[in-house]
Amino acid sequence: MQNKVLILDFGSQYTQLIGRRVRELNIFSEIKPYNKLPKDLSEYKAVILSGSPLSVRGDDAVHPDLSEIRGKKPLLGVCYGAQYLAHFNGGSVEKSNTREYGRANLSFVVENDPFLDKISTGSQVWMSHADTIKHLPENTTLLASTHDVENAAFKFDGEETYAIQFHPEVYHSTDGKQVLENFLVKIAKMEQSWTxxxxxxxxxxxxxxxxxxxxxxxxxxxxxxxxxxxxxxxxxxxxxxxxxxxxxxxxxxxxxxxxxxxxxxxxxxxxxxxxxxxxxxxxxxxxxxxxxxxxxxxx
Structure with a gap:
């Protein structure tokens, strides 16, 4: 099967929900531990990095080798996955003054980007993190913000690598399924044929x-x-x-x-x-x- 999504699990309580949301889009997904990357990545058309209870700033931060994925396949980092992409590529992640947990609303959404197609300002999203992305890496573009989280979504210029601080897989993110569909169907060009x-x-x-x-x-x-x-x-x-x-x-x-x-x-x-x-x-x-x-x- 050449139409699969690889979900790398960093230990988030929501990882199985990501798989469920992908299946609801009639797309097949497989969840693998972050440190057990499949040897053959040719079967996967897109990769999603899950959230994690860990901090990218900690000594125990997980750091898989994404050299065969990044820039070669459409890649989406969710929560910890977004902080991972920022922290290890020249950006900065800092501890939040208060734990950002619960509902929030997008106060800024970039126009004319397929990743956030049909997502409007005011859309409700779900946050669950103790760290925040303070500065984005160079060669990135800000895609969305909330009132408290400036870097709520961004992408790396010149590649199909996207990152979101919120959780699209939980139902509190009212347009979360649309975000995943935009990434998998519009950007990764995956077929919705898995039933x-x-x-x-x-x-x-x-x-x-x-x-x-x-x-x-x-x-x-x-x-x-x-x-x-x-x-x-x-x-x-x-x-x-x-x-x-x-x-x-x-x-x-x-x-x-x-x-x-x-x-x-x-x-x-x-x-x-x-x-x-x-x-x-x-x-x-x-x-x-x-x-x-x-x-x-x-x-």
């Missing part, structure tokens, strides 16, 4: 290619993850899928038989194994929750 149906078709095709005529044994838990995996595998290889649902003696009343009936109704080839006596025998006399968890995992 649940497209995901199923692609996954089933990949499974057919990888598995061929081999048989697969799948352990079912009765939960969502393994059930979805079973349905996708069944679409790909049909009767060559053999599912096993184990009763460990710790299920709810009648859950074992009810879950088996549900799987039969889904057309899956499922074998039930009642191993409750074996599990309960190994757990007998043990009261420590962590030890019990390890016994269950081992058995």
């Amino acid at each position: 649940p149906d497209a995901f199923v078709d692609k996954t089933v095709a990949e499974l057919k290619e990888k598995i061929g005529n081999e048989k697969v044994i799948l352990g079912l838990s009765g939960g969502v993850d393994s059930s979805v995996a079973a349905v996708l595998l069944h679409k790909a290889i049909g009767k060559n899928l053999h599912c096993i649902f184990v009763n460990n003696g710790l299920l709810r009343k009648n859950e074992y038989t009810e879950v088996l009936k549900q799987y039969e109704g889904m057309g899956l080839n499922v074998k039930g194994v009642d191993a409750s006596a074996r599990f309960l025998n190994d757990l007998a006399g043990e009261s420590d929750p962590e030890t019990k968890r390890k016994i269950i995992g081992r058995v």
Whole structure:
């Protein structure tokens, strides 16, 4: 797939929300730790840097090598990501007099820039940071400000590198989804073609290619993850899928038989194994929750 967004996670509580907002735009994204950059970046058409609880001014500031990304792919820094781009490229980031947290409104929005297309003065944004960008690096252009945050958005001249101090991924930023769409669609030229149906078709095709005529044994838990995996595998290889649902003696009343009936109704080839006596025998006399968890995992 050549139409993916790479989201580098710096530890923000909002990183998963960025991925969700991207998916809502029908664009596929992958979240990777900041220090685990994929070796092959050719699959990604754009990169987003998340926020972080850390400070770029601190000794523990994370500093990944972006030499294969910056200036080569459309890049967007969000909150810490924006401060990172400013601080490590000649700008200055200082501690705010007061923690800037909560709703704010854009008091200035540059005209005729695709990044802030359809974003007007007064648009509400969400701030959550203790540092502030005091001075922008050279060769940058200011794109937006709030009453308290002068450098709320900026870009590097001559490249598709953008930065915003606010969080577009939270719903408090009323035009945040539009900002992300502007970056991903207007600037990065990404296709909005990733849908649940497209995901199923692609996954089933990949499974057919990888598995061929081999048989697969799948352990079912009765939960969502393994059930979805079973349905996708069944679409790909049909009767060559053999599912096993184990009763460990710790299920709810009648859950074992009810879950088996549900799987039969889904057309899956499922074998039930009642191993409750074996599990309960190994757990007998043990009261420590962590030890019990390890016994269950081992058995």
